[in-house]
Amino acid sequence: MKHTISVMVENHFGVLARVSSLFSGRGFNIDSLTVGETEDPTISRMTIVVEGDDRILEQVTKQLNKLIDVIKVIDMTGENFVERELLLIKVAATPAMRSEIMQIVNIFRAKIVDISFNSLTVEATGGKAKIDAIIGMLRPFGIKEIARTGRVAMLREFRGKV
Amino acid sequence: MELTGAEILIECLKKEGVNTLFGIPGGAVIAIFDALYDEKQIRFILTRHEQAAAHAADGYARASGRVGVCIATSGPGATNLVTGIATAHMDSVPIVAFTGQVGTAMIGSDAFQEADIIGITRPITKHSYLVKDTSELARTVKEAFYIASTGRPGPVLIDLPTDVTKAKVEFVYPQKVNIRGYRPKYEGHPQQIKRVAQAIREAKRPVICAGGGVISSGATKELRELAEKTNIPVTTTLMGLGAFRSDHPLSLGMPGMHGTRYANNAIMESDLLIAIGARFDDRVTGKLDAFAPSAQIVHIDIDPTAISKNVAVDIPVVGDAKQVLKELNRIVDPKGQSEWNEKIKQWKKQDTLSYEASSTVIKPQYVIEQIYEVTKGKAIVTTEVGQNQMWAAQFYKYSRPRTFISSGGLGTMGYGFPAAIGAQIARPEDTVFDIAGDGSFQMNIQELATVVQYQLPVKVAIMNNRYLGMVRQWQELFFNKRYSATSLEVAPDFVKVAEAYGVKGIRVTHPKDVRDSIQEALATEGPVVLDFHIAPEEKVFPMVPAGKAINEMIERMA
Ligand SMILES: Cc1ncc(C[n+]2csc(CCOP(=O)(O)OP(=O)(O)O)c2C)c(N)n1
Ligand SMILES: [Mg+2]
Numbered sequence: 001m002k003h004t005i006s007v008m009v010e011n012h013f014g015v016l017a018r019v020s021s022l023f024s025g026r027g028f029n030i031d032s033l034t035v036g037e038t039e040d041p042t043i044s045r046m047t048i049v050v051e052g053d054d055r056i057l058e059q060v061t062k063q064l065n066k067l068i069d070v071i072k073v074i075d076m077t078g079e080n081f082v083e084r085e086l087l088l089i090k091v092a093a094t095p096a097m098r099s100e101i102m103q104i105v106n107i108f109r110a111k112i113v114d115i116s117f118n119s120l121t122v123e124a125t126g127g128k129a130k131i132d133a134i135i136g137m138l139r140p141f142g143i144k145e146i147a148r149t150g151r152v153a154m155l156r157e158f159r160g161k162v
Numbered sequence: 163m164e165l166t167g168a169e170i171l172i173e174c175l176k177k178e179g180v181n182t183l184f185g186i187p188g189g190a191v192i193a194i195f196d197a198l199y200d201e202k203q204i205r206f207i208l209t210r211h212e213q214a215a216a217h218a219a220d221g222y223a224r225a226s227g228r229v230g231v232c233i234a235t236s237g238p239g240a241t242n243l244v245t246g247i248a249t250a251h252m253d254s255v256p257i258v259a260f261t262g263q264v265g266t267a268m269i270g271s272d273a274f275q276e277a278d279i280i281g282i283t284r285p286i287t288k289h290s291y292l293v294k295d296t297s298e299l300a301r302t303v304k305e306a307f308y309i310a311s312t313g314r315p316g317p318v319l320i321d322l323p324t325d326v327t328k329a330k331v332e333f334v335y336p337q338k339v340n341i342r343g344y345r346p347k348y349e350g351h352p353q354q355i356k357r358v359a360q361a362i363r364e365a366k367r368p369v370i371c372a373g374g375g376v377i378s379s380g381a382t383k384e385l386r387e388l389a390e391k392t393n394i395p396v397t398t399t400l401m402g403l404g405a406f407r408s409d410h411p412l413s414l415g416m417p418g419m420h421g422t423r424y425a426n427n428a429i430m431e432s433d434l435l436i437a438i439g440a441r442f443d444d445r446v447t448g449k450l451d452a453f454a455p456s457a458q459i460v461h462i463d464i465d466p467t468a469i470s471k472n473v474a475v476d477i478p479v480v481g482d483a484k485q486v487l488k489e490l491n492r493i494v495d496p497k498g499q500s501e502w503n504e505k506i507k508q509w510k511k512q513d514t515l516s517y518e519a520s521s522t523v524i525k526p527q528y529v530i531e532q533i534y535e536v537t538k539g540k541a542i543v544t545t546e547v548g549q550n551q552m553w554a555a556q557f558y559k560y561s562r563p564r565t566f567i568s569s570g571g572l573g574t575m576g577y578g579f580p581a582a583i584g585a586q587i588a589r590p591e592d593t594v595f596d597i598a599g600d601g602s603f604q605m606n607i608q609e610l611a612t613v614v615q616y617q618l619p620v621k622v623a624i625m626n627n628r629y630l631g632m633v634r635q636w637q638e639l640f641f642n643k644r645y646s647a648t649s650l651e652v653a654p655d656f657v658k659v660a661e662a663y664g665v666k667g668i669r670v671t672h673p674k675d676v677r678d679s680i681q682e683a684l685a686t687e688g689p690v691v692l693d694f695h696i697a698p699e700e701k702v703f704p705m706v707p708a709g710k711a712i713n714e715m716i717e718r719m720a
Contacts, residue, residue, distance in 0.1 A: 013292075014292070062466050066465070068288075068289045069343055070343050
């Protein structure tokens with residue numbers, strides 16, 4: 001099962017290596033890992049998406065907590081949370097194909113951020129399903145390059161019944 | 163007042179109450195050694211290999227309960243510490259290791275004697291620091307000692323670039339440590355402790371399994387109280403030896419691969435297994451799926467990651483063993499002797515640990531029994547690794563904590579002798595015996611110079627079988643006696659080696675001389691090497707073959 005784990009860490013050098021080696025030391029492949037500063041500049045947030053059975057993930061979560069530089073660990077799996085990823089994708093596009101691509105871009109509320117005689121670069125944000133879908137839709141045109149940021153996530157504040 | 167980084171380091175060590183430092187100097191730490199030169203409060207012990215410095219710091223820590231400290235230069239000095247740090251990490255021993263590093267401006271340039279020791283030791287330290295600014299040094303040292311000695315103890319490494327030890331800053335030692343990501347939890351959850359008391363009330367066949375955590379938390383008194391109040395039999399793991407008197411009627415001895423048959427049977431038949439500061443190592447559990455099949459499992463441990471790591475736990479209690487047991491003892495109902503106790507008594511009568519005595523060749527078990535008798539059970543025993551270690555665990559009866567010092571988790575050959583040096587320095591009044599193998603002893607034999615230089619009366623008893631015996635035993639039993647690379651036929655004359663260093667050496671080749679030689683060693687003021695030529699093919703029994711359930715033990719042929 002996929003787990004999205006949010007890890008608050010000290011904003012020091014060396015912390016990323018400690019966290020990532022916890023996963024690699026156990027033969028875990030990380031799907032994605034993002035790091036960035038939080039509202040408190042001494043704290044960074046890592047968002048880690050990883051696949052693994054629940055028992056092993058519980059162990060990894062505990063191991064993360066055990067790291068001195070880790071301040072807080074939240075396994076969001078099963079919680080109500082918002083997740084987003086940023087995609088940059090360069091698609092082969094002759095002038096004749098541009099309008100068709102732009103239609104797709106509009107449907108996904110994405111943006112064209114660069115253009116050349118034979119390519120368009122598209123920026124899209126969204127959850128995993130949306131990002132996968134837009135890539136799928138653009139694939140027939142010929143994908144030249146993809147850059148994905150990996151996911152960032154945050155628990156939703158409103159927890160009551162809707 | 164402004165001090166150099168090196169001077170600050172020394173001041174910090176004094177503030178932490180450090181009076182002994184083990185290590186070897188070198189270019190990257192020369193400023194620190196210069197600051198040490200005039201220092202009266204800190205005794206520097208120059209070992210002959212950095213590995214030995216780390217093991218000595220570890221032995222010091224295990225014997226005293228205080229933090230052991232070692233220091234090495236950058237590059238090869240630092241990498242030589244690695245085995246010692248890994249050994250301490252596996253057995254949760256508090257040490258702080260200082261390493262020199264090339265200047266901050268040179269880091270990453272493959273400078274002379276540069277090694278990324280932080281990277282190398284990341285998986286084998288509890289935490290580590292690269293100090294980049296002298297103004298951070300005092301706080302870093304304070305944190306390091308705090309982290310090493312609290313929670314589940316472990317090694318902490320501090321890497322010190324040369325410019326950091328040379329620069330001058332104002333020295334202020336922080337009063338308090340505040341690490342927001344590190345708040346060890348000592349008190350167990352009251353509700354969980356109640357559940358344990360309830361489980362004990364209902365259990366018909368309970369067993370306690372006490373590990374090294376009982377010793378490091380200082381909970382031996384509380385453990386005895388719990389056992390005696392409830393009449394629950396106690397098995398002590400290799401790391402837990404000494405946590406519960408082995409001559410106590412409730413003692414089951416050691417479980418696992420070379421444990422007692424009755425300890426293993428008791429675990430396998432138990433309906434409640436209470437593990438305290440033990441981590442279910444595979445040498446204890448044997449085949450995991452078959453382990454303690456009908457037992458409800460209670461696990462008391464300060465480290466949440468130890469819980470349900472190997473064995474699924476029914477009632478976890480995260481907390482310090484001493485505090486949790488205190489609380490448990492307060493609420494648990496007393497229990498009388500039961501059928502279970504009776505059954506165990508019968509088991510203990512039937513299969514005591516035994517060996518085939520001989521009047522012609524020296525049996526290692528006999529040597530250890532004699533060391534036990536002559537030292538009246540009061541020695542601190544360190545061990546090397548292999549058969550010698552298991553015989554030392556089986557045939558010396560430990561009755562006090564911190565008297566059995568052995569590399570359990572990593573199984574490091576060459577550990578025992580330098581650990582004995584550390585233990586002897588920590589406890590100068592005690593007799594310290596290193597029960598050694600001929601193979602292991604040669605891995606740190608150079609430390610004979612250290613015991614002479616500092617007049618440490620450590621006694622080394624070599625169980626000399628001319629083999630890498632434990633490996634040979636596996637080859638004999640499981641590899642058709644194909645003794646691939648386990649014969650130590652080319653061996654030094656250990657007596658002459660000892661003498662070459664200025665240490666008394668005694669060779670013993672006949673059983674009738676065993677006792678006298680031990681007495682002579684004890685009567686000798688300084689260090690002694692006893693070279694016991696033992697039956698070369700003697701094996702350690704009983705034994706659970708790797709991968710088998712712990713009640714599938716093989717015995718010696720009668
Ligand atoms: C540093 C290291 N290398 C290799 C081993 C593997 N090993 C385990 S026991 C053993 C033999 C030890 O021989 P010796 O010290 O003579 O002890 P004996 O078993 O003969 O008592 C070996 C090689 C180890 N535990 N540690
Ligand atoms: Mg041997």
